[in-house]
Amino acid sequence: MRHSRLLAASALLASVALAGTACAASPAESDETATDEPTTRTVTTDYGDVEIPTDPKKIVVLNYALAGYLYDLDQPVTATIPESADATEGEFSELWGDAPEEDGTVFLPWSVDGFDLEAILAEDPDLIIGGGIGFPLFQAEQVYDELSDIAPTVLVGKELDTWQEQFSFLAEDVFDQADDYDAAVAAYDERVAEVRExxxxxxxxxxxxxxxxxxxxxxxxxxxxxxxxxxxxxxxxxxxxxxxxxxxxxxxxxxxxxxxxxxxxxxxxxxxxxxxxxxxxxxxxxxxxxxxxxxxxxxxxxxxxxxxxxxxxxxxxxxxxxxxxxxxxxx
Structure with missing residues (x-):
């Protein structure tokens, strides 16, 4: 089971939402609504508005430090980069549990000279997530147009310098999963209070x-x-x-x-x-x-x-x- 602490915090919110949904619509109404749902969403970033799929199937994450958020949100991470540039191979964080294996996530070549655009293209992503803090953001900015030619590309701006700000942007703005973010923050705040005491x-x-x-x-x-x-x-x-x-x-x-x-x-x-x-x-x-x-x-x-x-x-x-x-x- 992925990220038990986040899932536990989300359980109550999810059960309430499901109960409300069951009462609100008949099966016929649900089917009709589903056909009318948009297939794309516009995300406002520091680099302009980006139209992305509402239900991406293959996401490439060009910053190892951002991949964990997508696993927490149960978004499909097709590929990411190792923690260090020029690393011969990558290693997934134990804190991510089985999520990388379940997604079949692979590591892409990455060097101090930049990303391997051909390797990214070969993964055929329908969404690219990059940016964050440090060198990966700088490199993504240099080839933003080229990345956007491969797939819609969303960069997490450097002003978002805490996990809360990065997670909020990805959960609420990019993937429309505000409830998951709220549950994560609630669990974290509770743990902070425990540790402080x-x-x-x-x-x-x-x-x-x-x-x-x-x-x-x-x-x-x-x-x-x-x-x-x-x-x-x-x-x-x-x-x-x-x-x-x-x-x-x-x-x-x-x-x-x-x-x-x-x-x-x-x-x-x-x-x-x-x-x-x-x-x-x-x-x-x-x-x-x-x-x-x-x-x-x-x-x-x-x-x-x-x-x-x-x-x-x-x-x-x-x-x-x-x-x-x-x-x-x-x-």
Whole structure:
């Protein structure tokens, strides 16, 4: 069964809707209504209005971080891209359950030079979903016209920088499944309240730093994404970006590069969260071997904590799992 937490939250809403439908129309009326239903819908995006099928059968998702939303909405994901560009193969998140297998989802080739348009065309999609935060959005913008020639293409704009905003856009605007989104938010808000009551907060404010495979450090912008989400459980982020003289990395807008020399002057917060980028590329124990980081106040106070790498740009399921992780750390 896909995404038991979301399905459980949706059950009551669904039962009420079904009851109302049973009372509202006879079988003959339902058949007549079905024939009159439109086959396309117009979606307003940052890149213009897009006419999409109301019941797509083959969707290509050009950002791994967006695929989970479509699985939650029970939309057919024919193909997506791996988490990392130039990866030789992809791996589906365990949090998605059996959904990728049920959909027969395959991974498309993806490199730092862009998407493989021929591979996308070969999948014969009737809808393409792309955008989100980071490099996939930049690449999709570069070939938006070419993608639109293959199939109607909807890009999730970079201003939608939390899972709530991304999920809301996809569920309500693109797929007309507002009830599913409402159920997801209700379940999440309930879990936030539980975690907030269950934990003892570390000393704040806190900072977040992610490391790529080559050891490059990227500090998270406090007003975007994960740091903003975790305010709800009481983790107040330090104004590292707001008080500094940094430039956001790439087109994502959610992090900035931090040299080792800058780390000692910038990461002075009493609590630090460490994570990898697109993989388990760093943890607190390994980072403590670096003398510059070991001298930071958070390390000196034994207040450095690991977060799963997928928390960085998490979807709905990953946001829930991050709450579980926070509860384990501080409960």
């Amino acid at each position: 269950a934990i003892t907060l570390p000393e704040g404010p806190v900072a977040y730093v992610a490391f790529t495979g080559d050891g490059t450090a990227y500090t998270l912008v406090e007003a975007v994404g994960l740091p903003k989400d975790l305010i709800e459980v009481g983790l107040e982020p330090a104004p590292v970006f707001a008080d500094g003289d940094f430039e956001v990395y790439g087109g994502g807008g959610d992090m900035f590069e931090l040299s080792t020399e800058q780390a000692g002057q910038t990461l002075t917060q009493p609590t630090l969260f460490v994570m990898g980028f697109n993989g388990d590329t760093m943890d607190a124990a390994t980072l403590a071997e670096n003398p510059v980081y070991a001298a930071l106040p958070a390390f000196q106070n034994d207040s450095v904590y690991d977060l799963p790498y997928w928390s960085l740009r998490g979807d709905y399921d990953e946001a829930l799992a991050t709450l579980d992780h926070i509860e384990e750390l501080f409960g």
